[in-house]
Structures are given as structure tokens and as C-alpha cells.
Amino acid sequence: MSEEPERHPDDVQQHLRDVQELLSRQRLVEDLVLRQDMPRHDLVEDLVxxxxxxxxxxRLDELHPADIAFILEALPLDERLFLWNLVKAERDGEILLEVSDAVRESLIETMDPQExxxxxxxxxxxxxxxxxxxxxxxVIQDVFQSLDTEEREQLRxxxxxxxxxxxxxxxxxxxxxxxxVTLEVVLRYLRRFDELPEHTDKLFVVDREEHLRGILTLEQLLTNDPETLVSTLMRTETIISFEPGDDADDAAQAFERYDLISAPVVDSEKRVIGRLTVTDVVDYIREETEHEILSNAGLREEEDIFAPVWHSVKNRWGWLAINMVTAIIASRVIGAFEGSIEKLVALAALMPIVAGIGGNSGNQTITMIVRAIAMGQVEHSAMKRLIxxxxxxxxxxxxxxxGFLGVMAWWLYGSWSLGVVMTSAMILNLLLAASAGVLIPMIRTRFGRDPALGSSVMITGLTDSGGFFIFLGLATIFLL
Amino acid sequence: MSEEPERHPDDVQQHLRDVQELLSRQRLVEDLVLRQDMPRHDLVEDLVxxxxxxxxxxRLDELHPADIAFILEALPLDERLFLWNLVKAERDGEILLEVSDAVRESLIETMDPQExxxxxxxxxxxxxxxxxxxxxxxVIQDVFQSLDTEEREQLRxxxxxxxxxxxxxxxxxxxxxxxxVTLEVVLRYLRRFDELPEHTDKLFVVDREEHLRGILTLEQLLTNDPETLVSTLMRTETIISFEPGDDADDAAQAFERYDLISAPVVDSEKRVIGRLTVTDVVDYIREETEHEILSNAGLREEEDIFAPVWHSVKNRWGWLAINMVTAIIASRVIGAFEGSIEKLVALAALMPIVAGIGGNSGNQTITMIVRAIAMGQVEHSAMKRLIxxxxxxxxxxxxxxxGFLGVMAWWLYGSWSLGVVMTSAMILNLLLAASAGVLIPMIRTRFGRDPALGSSVMITGLTDSGGFFIFLGLATIFLL
Known part of the structure; x- marks a missing residue:
């Protein structure tokens, strides 16, 4: 056994480079065949x-399905499909599970119903x-027919x-x-398995009707005398279990908080019907935060970076449209004050500062409040205090x-009253941003809505139009 | 055993409400004592x-440290400190580990060196x-003195x-x-433990010098004949191990990709020196994404939502300052075209639309590219294709x-040439946003910088100033 048992985390990058290298050599050969106009079955070329x-x-056969998924995602469409055809058919399923939604779509499109x-x-x-x-x-219909009764029930x-x-x-x-039974019996029972379900860290103790009675960890099983009865060891208090209708966010937080590896899922009569594991939770957390980061930036979902232009346009269209509406509203607010701007053109140059900083500051507030609400740490009663x-x-x-901007305006345009208007507008718009930053998410939560969705667009729209209105309004009243 | 072994994930909210209820009753009594000007040691009141x-x-003694941490974070400062004093001293350490940085600071401030x-x-x-x-x-010095040699070495x-x-x-x-040795020997060895380290799903097989030879999972231990030798079962190939200097992001991705629960950490000579577990990785992932979401919104770090105003001001100051600089630059760009705006005031109302939509669109591009880079899926060679x-x-x-906005401008201001300028400015600013959205993160990565940091501020700054310049510039050339 001279082999070093070692694999490094960044190996997947190496795999990617290797595959790209092989692909490009492959392409070189094909180019050669085409360019020289040789018959495609020329013996030597064909061998190479x-x-x-x-x-x-x-190489592909040796790779973990998650690594193949990674490589498929990183390749442009033509190379991706070429590689996909080289993957052994029996591995297709597990790889499809691992790739991102966008890439999965591109792969499934090329497969026929049998595959x-x-x-x-x-x-x-x-x-x-x-x-x-x-x-x-x-295809689902077909697959469904091929399942046994228990599996059908589970799938349903x-x-x-x-x-x-x-x-x-x-x-x-x-x-x-x-x-x-004794631990010895449990140990003998387990030895009959070829393998345990992945991530088994605890066994669920149930009665004849599958009601959850307690939890026996593998640790207890391994560190205690085999003659001990399960009932004397099993934990029956503070067992964390879930019902299938429970919110996945709450479950994810419980997994994080109590450092769980697996937990039983029970029905309303406390019968064990399934299991939740940390790897599902990790995937869920990653997807949720991905989704949050993407939707903050106005993307509907994750994009296959090599997707056709048209896919991307559709993915980004929705938020751009909303952004357009808020921009047009802000533009009409300015339009209402065109007379004032005509008289004092400095207003046009200064107004975006008031709107922009209000937006930035409002985003800071709303992000903090949304996160605190998501963690369940803000009761409605705290609203006054937060505002x-x-x-x-x-x-x-x-x-x-x-104050700083007021002085700058005074210095640039030589009018101290313009400076005072600038300072007052900044203070007022920041107050608007702060109160909207607290109120919008709290009111949305109150009405059972997701406080995060589109919060950034809403607050920016408000502080833009509000900022223009406050600044130009004050200027019209006091300067003209 | 009539007790139902069940605890629900949202219980922690209930704990919070219970504690708040108890605290408010507590406060009621204190108020009564104060208001009635009774001696504080009045017997009846004192009893209540x-x-x-x-x-x-x-109640506190019964709660999981993570739940106490959650409650402490959700309480305003005075109640938080009141509760903190009620927590048993021996639990202080584990709770301090669980609370957020900001709250930890507020708790540590009130503790004396002995505590x-x-x-x-x-x-x-x-x-x-x-x-x-x-x-x-x-305090660290003191604690360090009290450790034994091995622990000191580990801490160092x-x-x-x-x-x-x-x-x-x-x-x-x-x-x-x-x-x-045989599995039987391993089983007997484990039985001598009172408990195993948390989240032990595999044992590390080492030689006399602690070099990693292979991995034996608890599953293998439980499902195989006890007479089997460890060496015949242990996995020696494709073992995922890490070195302490490895990037935590890469490790987290490996944990997600290969669904790991624990993995050995080895030094450069492959000696096992530690272990990485999924719970540490989950915490890390959560912290990283939190950090990303917060910094996208211009917050330096997570805030204690009940922190004094001054703390919050400091936390948000940095990004506001940068935002101010970009806003002033954009304002000066407009200032350079004041003559044009004076002649055609419609420009003032239309220019924020060009800038705003450019910013939004640029953010979509840059977010997508930054995420693809973070996943390691964008090679420098893909740049041209992405652009x-x-x-x-x-x-x-x-x-x-x-085109839509051009028609709108024509309809609002009755000038088709203004509409053409609007449309052209939009196309040009979106092209600027797209190329900057690809180039900024890719160039930053090339120079070894974090592509995410401040990417949103940078692109918005660029599309604001650029949008104003393009629109007002085109208008000056073609309309005046």
C-alpha cells in the first residue's frame, strides 16, 4: 500500500482543466479531418x-457525479452536450440531480424519453x-408504472x-x-445491512405502529455495554422532530442551532414517515441564499452562464420592467419641477446626490431589518424602538x-440658501429612507408576505422619487 | 413512558415569548416596588x-445554549444584560460562542476578568x-497559563x-x-469512551507516526463481521482531506459537493492534526453568505439591532462615504452640461432613467459573473465569450x-430627435454596463482580489456617471 490516500479540495478545478484539455485535443483532430477534407473514416485519424x-x-467514469456536474456547468453548450453523451447512461440520474436547474434543462432537452x-x-x-x-x-407516467406500491406512495x-x-x-x-431489545440485537440487525442509509447518525426507536418512542445514537450504540436495553439508553426528551408541512427555513435554522446530522420526520400521529439530513439542509441553505443574492440583483433565477442570449433576457426582464416603472415615476416627479430647474440649473446637478444617498442608506436599514425578521428576532412590538x-x-x-454637501453646494454655486436646502433635503430624505426601511418589511410580514422580496427595488424607488420631490420642492419654495 | 418525545422547530420562538413574559412580570414587580416607594426589602414583594x-x-437552565443565545440577541440591551446575569457561570463560555459578534461584544463588556x-x-x-x-x-494570558502542553500547542x-x-x-x-487490528478491537476501544467526539461518522486510520493511512466509517464498523481487519475494509483511495492552510471556501464547496460529515485535516507530511466537521462548515457558509448580503447593502458587519445609534452609524459609515464620492462625481458630470440642460430642461427629467436602468442591468451582469467566478466555473479564457x-x-x-423610452420621450416632449437620443443613450449605457459587469470582476480576479467586494458600488458609480455623460453628451451634440 504505497499509494498516498489523499485528494485535495481544489482537485475539481484540475478535473475541469484536464477535461478541457482532452476536449480541445479532440477538437484539434476533428478540425484536421475537416480541414484536410479527408474521408472521416481515414484509419489513422480515426484511431487517434x-x-x-x-x-x-x-476520466469521466472515475469522477464523482458532483464533479461531472461541476464540469458540465463550466462548459459551453456544444462541449457540454458532447461530454454528456460520453457519460454512462446509468449515471445520468445522479448527475441530473447535481447540476443547476438551468443546466439540467439544457441536458434534458437532448435526451429521448427512453433515456x-x-x-x-x-x-x-x-x-x-x-x-x-x-x-x-x-416519462413520469412511465416511471410511476414501474415502481412498487411503497415507492409509489413515497413518490406521491x-x-x-x-x-x-x-x-x-x-x-x-x-x-x-x-x-x-438489547444493543447486541441492534448490532446484529445492523450487520445484516450491506450499507446503512447515508448520514445515519441515529436510529429511530418506534413501537409496533411506527410511533416515534425515542432516539438511539450510533454513539450510544458503540460506547455502551451490548447487554443494555435500548429503552434504558434511548433519549425520549427534547427530541427534535419535524412534520412534513413544517417550513424548511425553520428546519434549517434548527439544524444549524442544534448541530444536527439527521432528524426524524413524523406525521400528525407521531408516526415516523421519513428523515431529514444535514446534506439536504445544506443544499437548501445554499439555494435559498443564492436565490436571495440573485433576486437582490434583479435576477429571477440562477443562469447557465453559457445559455443563449434569449434565455438571459427572459431571466432578467421582470426586474428591469419594475425598475423602469420606478424610474419613469421619478422622472415625472422631476418633470413637475421643470420650471424650477430652468430657473436654477444647479438643481439638476445636485438632485441625484440626494436621491442616491437616500437609496443607499435605505437599503442598509431594510437589509438589516429583513435579516432580523428572517431570524425570527423582531417582534411587532419592537417596531417603535427600531424606528x-x-x-x-x-x-x-x-x-x-x-452638512458637508450643503457646504459643497454653497462653495460650487455661491448660494448659502442653496446649501441650506441641500442639507435639509438630505436630512428629510434619510428620515424617509429610515422609516420606510423599517415599515415596509414589518408591514409586509404583518400581512404574511415575504419581507425580502423586491425590498431593495421598493426602497430605492421610494427614495428616488421622494428625494427628487423633497429637494426640488424645498428649492421651489425657498429659492425661487 | 407516557411522555411524547417531541419538540418542534419553532419552539425557540415560544421560549423567547416565555422569557419576555417572565421579564415583563419581573419588571411589573420592580415598578410596583419603586412606585409605591416601599422599602425594597418588603417581605411580600421580595418573595414574589x-x-x-x-x-x-x-427556564434558562433547561434551554440549549443556542436557544439562550437566540433570546439574548432578540432582547434590548437592558433586558439582555439582566438575563445574562441569571445564566449559570459554567454555561457562559458555550453561549458566548453562539451569539453574534455584535452581541458577544455587549456581553463581554459587562464581565470582569475572573468571569x-x-x-x-x-x-x-x-x-x-x-x-x-x-x-x-x-485574560488570554491567564487562560493560556492554565492549559496543559498539548492544549497550549493546539490553541497556538x-x-x-x-x-x-x-x-x-x-x-x-x-x-x-x-x-x-480487527473491528472487534476497535469496537472494544470505542466502548471505553464515555462519548465520542460530536459528529464522528468515520475513524481515521493512522500509523505509528500519525500518518493518515485510510478511513474507516462507523457504517463499515457496524455492518461488517467483527473479525475483519481494519486494513481490509478501510478506504485508501479518493479520501478527501484538507491541509490547515487550505481555503475555507474550497473546503465548504467540497463538503457540499461530496456530502461530507467530517474530514481529516493533515499537515504537509500527511500526519493527521485535526478534523473538519459539517457543522463548522454550515456555520461558515452561513457567515459568508450573511457577509455577502450585508456588504452588498453597504453594511460592514452584522448589527445588533438594539445596538446604540452610534454603533450603527460607524458600521454603515464606510460605504456611505464611498457612495457619496461616486454621487459627487456623477453630479459634476451633470454640472459640465448645465448649459445644455438650461436650453433643454427635459434632459434633467430623462437623464436619471438612463443612469438608473444602466445600473440595474449592470448589477445583474456583475452578480452573475461574480457568482460564477466564486464557483470556480469561469476560466479567464471564457471572458471573450461572456462579453x-x-x-x-x-x-x-x-x-x-x-425604444420604448424613446417613444415616451417623443410623446412627452414632442421631439422625435430627443427620442432618438434617448434610445441611443440607453443602448450605449447598457453596453457599458455589460462590458464593465464582465470586465471588473474578471480583472480583479486576475490581480488576486475578491471580485465581489464593492462590485455593486463600482458598477453603479460607473453607469451613473457614464449614463449622464452619454445622454447629455449625445443631446449636446445632436439637439442643441
Missing amino acids: HRQHLAELQH LKAAAESLDADELADLAPDLPPE AAMSYPEDTVGALMDFDMVTVRED RKEMGVAVINGVFWG | HRQHLAELQH LKAAAESLDADELADLAPDLPPE AAMSYPEDTVGALMDFDMVTVRED RKEMGVAVINGVFWG
Whole structure:
């Protein structure tokens, strides 16, 4: 055993480079064949060609499905599909699960119903449920027919829960034991398994009707005398369990808070029906935060960076349209004061500062409040206190930055009254930003809406139009 | 055993409400004492007072440290400190580890060196290393003296690795076994433990010099014949291990990709020196994405929502200042065209639309590119292809939205040439946004910088000034 048991985390980058290298050599050969106008079956070329293909295929077979998924995502469409055809059919299912939604779509488009059915049949019920929305209905129908009764029931259950619930994340792989046996019996029972379900850190102790009675960890199983009864060891208090309808966010927070690896999912009668594992939770957390970051920037969903232009246009269209509406409103606010701007053109140059800094400051407030609400740490009763605090921050910033800008306006345009208007407008717009930054998310929560969705667009729209209105309004009253 | 073994994920909200209820009852009694000007030691009041305190303390003792941390974060400063004093001293350490940085600061400020020392001494070396930056130097000195040689070495090691490396996340709790023993021997060895290190899903097989030879999972241990030798079962290939200097982001991605629960950390000679677990990785992922979301909104770090106003001002100051600079630059660009605006005041009303939509569109591009770079999926060679694609999106959006706005400008101001200028400015500014959205992060990566940091501020600054310049410039040339 001279081999060093070692693989490095950044190896996947190396895999990517290797595959790209092989692909480009492959392409070189093909180019040669085409350019020299040689018959495609020329013996020598064909040999080189096949050799490269074999090497590439060999590399792919050795890679973890997640690594293949990574490489597929990083390749432009033509190379991606070329590679996808080299992947062994029986691995298609697990790889489709790993790739991003956008890339999955591009791969599924090229597969015929037979291939899709084969890929789907290699998966567990909970995995199948994840893939199902992307499959053509007739393929799902076919796969459904091929399942046994229990699997059908599981698939039906898994597909019936809305996204963002525990039911949509859970799997059905769990090991249950009875409480009236000794650890020795449990150990013998486990030895009959070829392998345990992935990430098994605890066994669920159930009665004859599958009601959850307690939890026995593998640790307890390993560190205690085999003669001990399960019932004397199992934990029965403060067991963290979930129901399939529970919010996935809450479950994710519980996993983080209590450092869980797995937890039972029970129905309303406390019967164990499934299991939630940390890896599903990690994937969920990553997806949720991805989604939040993308929608903050006005992207509907993750993009395949090599997607056709038209896909990207559709993905970004919605938020641009909303942005357009708020921009036009702000423009009409300015339009109402065109007379004032004509008389004092300095207003045109100064007004974007008031609007811009108001927007930035409002985004700071709303981001903080939205996060605190998401963590469940802001009760409605705290609203007054938070508004007072944010108002305090706004006044300090307004006086300081507004004062600075007032002096700048005075110095640039030689009018101290313009400076005073600038400072006052800054303070007022920051106060508007602060109160809207607290009120918008809290009111939306009160009415059961997601406080995060579009919060940045809303607050920016408000501080833009508000900022222009306040600044130009004050200027019209006091300067003209 | 009639008790239902069940705890629900949203219980922590209930805990919070219970504690708030107890606190407010507590306050009622105190108010009564104060208002009635009764001697504070009046017997009856004192009894009620003590009863509430005891109840509160009892509740706290029952709660998980993470739940206490959650409640402390959700309470205003005075109630938070009141509660903190009720927490048993021996639990201080683990709770300090769980609270957010901002809240930790507020708690540590109220503790004297003795209390801090006691809290610190209850922690493992790797936990201590996390807490150390927030502790006064003399406390660290004291704690350091009280450690044994091995722990000192571990603490020194853990503190020597920069944040964002595997070394800063790893712990030192691992179980190692030899390859020349049977599973039976391993099982007997484990039975001697009172408990295993948390999240032990695999044992590290090492030689006499602690070199990593292979991995034995608990699953293998449980599902195989006890007479089997470790060496025949242990995995020696494709073991994922890390070195302490490895980037924590890469490690987190590897944990996600390969669904790991724990992994060995080895030194350059492949000696096992520590362990990385999924819970550390989950915490890290959460912190990183939090940080990204906060810094996108211009917040330096997470805020204690009940922090004094002054703390918040400091936290938000930096980005506001940068925003101010870009706003002033944009304002001076407009200032250069004041003559044009004076002649055609419609320009003042239309220019923020060009700038705003350019900014929004640029943010969409840059967010997508930054994320793809972070995932390691964009090679420098892909730059040309990406720019071409983003240019395509920009042209489509520019023609469509710009065309719409051009018609609107024509309709509002009755000048078709103003409409043409509007449309052209939109197309050009979107092209600027697209190319900058690809180039800024790729060039920053090329020079070894973090492509995400401040990317939104930079692109918005550029599209604001650029949008004003393009629109007002075109108008000056073609309309006046």
C-alpha cells in the first residue's frame, strides 16, 4: 500500500482543466479531418480520435457525479452536450440531480424519453420527486408504472409537499428499531445491512405502529455495554422532530442551532414517515441564499452562464420592467419641477446626490431589518424602538453628510440658501429612507408576505422619487 | 413512558415569548416596588420577586445554549444584560460562542476578568481560538497559563491560521485507530469512551507516526463481521482531506459537493492534526453568505439591532462615504452640461432613467459573473465569450426598453430627435454596463482580489456617471 490516500479540495478545478484539455485535443483532430477534407473514416485519424474519446470516457467514469456536474456547468453548450453523451447512461440520474436547474434543462432537452426513463428509474423516490418537475409528463407516467406500491406512495407523498417545506426535502431512508431489545440485537440487525442509509447518525426507536418512542445514537450504540436495553439508553426528551408541512427555513435554522446530522420526520400521529439530513439542509441553505443574492440583483433565477442570449433576457426582464416603472415615476416627479430647474440649473446637478444617498442608506436599514425578521428576532412590538433608532442614525448621517454637501453646494454655486436646502433635503430624505426601511418589511410580514422580496427595488424607488420631490420642492419654495 | 418525545422547530420562538413574559412580570414587580416607594426589602414583594427570578433561572437552565443565545440577541440591551446575569457561570463560555459578534461584544463588556477566565476555561482549544480575539489580552494570558502542553500547542496552532482557512475552522477531537487490528478491537476501544467526539461518522486510520493511512466509517464498523481487519475494509483511495492552510471556501464547496460529515485535516507530511466537521462548515457558509448580503447593502458587519445609534452609524459609515464620492462625481458630470440642460430642461427629467436602468442591468451582469467566478466555473479564457453574450443581452434590452423610452420621450416632449437620443443613450449605457459587469470582476480576479467586494458600488458609480455623460453628451451634440 504505497499509494498516498489523499485528494485535495481544489482537485475539481484540475478535473475541469484536464477535461478541457482532452476536449480541445479532440477538437484539434476533428478540425484536421475537416480541414484536410479527408474521408472521416481515414484509419489513422480515426484511431487517434477513438483513443482520445476512450481517455475522456475513462476520466469521466472515475469522477464523482458532483464533479461531472461541476464540469458540465463550466462548459459551453456544444462541449457540454458532447461530454454528456460520453457519460454512462446509468449515471445520468445522479448527475441530473447535481447540476443547476438551468443546466439540467439544457441536458434534458437532448435526451429521448427512453433515456430519461432509464435515468429516472435509477433514483430513490425522494430524488425522483426533485427531478420530476423537469421531466415530460409521459416519462413520469412511465416511471410511476414501474415502481412498487411503497415507492409509489413515497413518490406521491414527496411530490405533494410544496417546495420550501420539510416534506419536499425529506428522504425515506431510515433505520428503525424497537425499544425492548438489547444493543447486541441492534448490532446484529445492523450487520445484516450491506450499507446503512447515508448520514445515519441515529436510529429511530418506534413501537409496533411506527410511533416515534425515542432516539438511539450510533454513539450510544458503540460506547455502551451490548447487554443494555435500548429503552434504558434511548433519549425520549427534547427530541427534535419535524412534520412534513413544517417550513424548511425553520428546519434549517434548527439544524444549524442544534448541530444536527439527521432528524426524524413524523406525521400528525407521531408516526415516523421519513428523515431529514444535514446534506439536504445544506443544499437548501445554499439555494435559498443564492436565490436571495440573485433576486437582490434583479435576477429571477440562477443562469447557465453559457445559455443563449434569449434565455438571459427572459431571466432578467421582470426586474428591469419594475425598475423602469420606478424610474419613469421619478422622472415625472422631476418633470413637475421643470420650471424650477430652468430657473436654477444647479438643481439638476445636485438632485441625484440626494436621491442616491437616500437609496443607499435605505437599503442598509431594510437589509438589516429583513435579516432580523428572517431570524425570527423582531417582534411587532419592537417596531417603535427600531424606528426611533433608525431615525437617530438618519439624523446623524443627515446632519453630517448633508452638512458637508450643503457646504459643497454653497462653495460650487455661491448660494448659502442653496446649501441650506441641500442639507435639509438630505436630512428629510434619510428620515424617509429610515422609516420606510423599517415599515415596509414589518408591514409586509404583518400581512404574511415575504419581507425580502423586491425590498431593495421598493426602497430605492421610494427614495428616488421622494428625494427628487423633497429637494426640488424645498428649492421651489425657498429659492425661487 | 407516557411522555411524547417531541419538540418542534419553532419552539425557540415560544421560549423567547416565555422569557419576555417572565421579564415583563419581573419588571411589573420592580415598578410596583419603586412606585409605591416601599422599602425594597418588603417581605411580600421580595418573595414574589424571588419567585419570578427562580422561575426564569429554571427556564434558562433547561434551554440549549443556542436557544439562550437566540433570546439574548432578540432582547434590548437592558433586558439582555439582566438575563445574562441569571445564566449559570459554567454555561457562559458555550453561549458566548453562539451569539453574534455584535452581541458577544455587549456581553463581554459587562464581565470582569475572573468571569471571562472561567468562561474561557470551559472551552476546547479550537473554541477558545474563536473567542480569543474578543477577549482582553490579560485574560488570554491567564487562560493560556492554565492549559496543559498539548492544549497550549493546539490553541497556538488554531490561532495561527488566518480566518477563512481550514485551520481556523478545524477542531482537535478525532478518534484514530491502527490498520492491523480487527473491528472487534476497535469496537472494544470505542466502548471505553464515555462519548465520542460530536459528529464522528468515520475513524481515521493512522500509523505509528500519525500518518493518515485510510478511513474507516462507523457504517463499515457496524455492518461488517467483527473479525475483519481494519486494513481490509478501510478506504485508501479518493479520501478527501484538507491541509490547515487550505481555503475555507474550497473546503465548504467540497463538503457540499461530496456530502461530507467530517474530514481529516493533515499537515504537509500527511500526519493527521485535526478534523473538519459539517457543522463548522454550515456555520461558515452561513457567515459568508450573511457577509455577502450585508456588504452588498453597504453594511460592514452584522448589527445588533438594539445596538446604540452610534454603533450603527460607524458600521454603515464606510460605504456611505464611498457612495457619496461616486454621487459627487456623477453630479459634476451633470454640472459640465448645465448649459445644455438650461436650453433643454427635459434632459434633467430623462437623464436619471438612463443612469438608473444602466445600473440595474449592470448589477445583474456583475452578480452573475461574480457568482460564477466564486464557483470556480469561469476560466479567464471564457471572458471573450461572456462579453459577447452580455453585449447581446444589452443590445436586445437597449433596443426594446430604449425604444420604448424613446417613444415616451417623443410623446412627452414632442421631439422625435430627443427620442432618438434617448434610445441611443440607453443602448450605449447598457453596453457599458455589460462590458464593465464582465470586465471588473474578471480583472480583479486576475490581480488576486475578491471580485465581489464593492462590485455593486463600482458598477453603479460607473453607469451613473457614464449614463449622464452619454445622454447629455449625445443631446449636446445632436439637439442643441
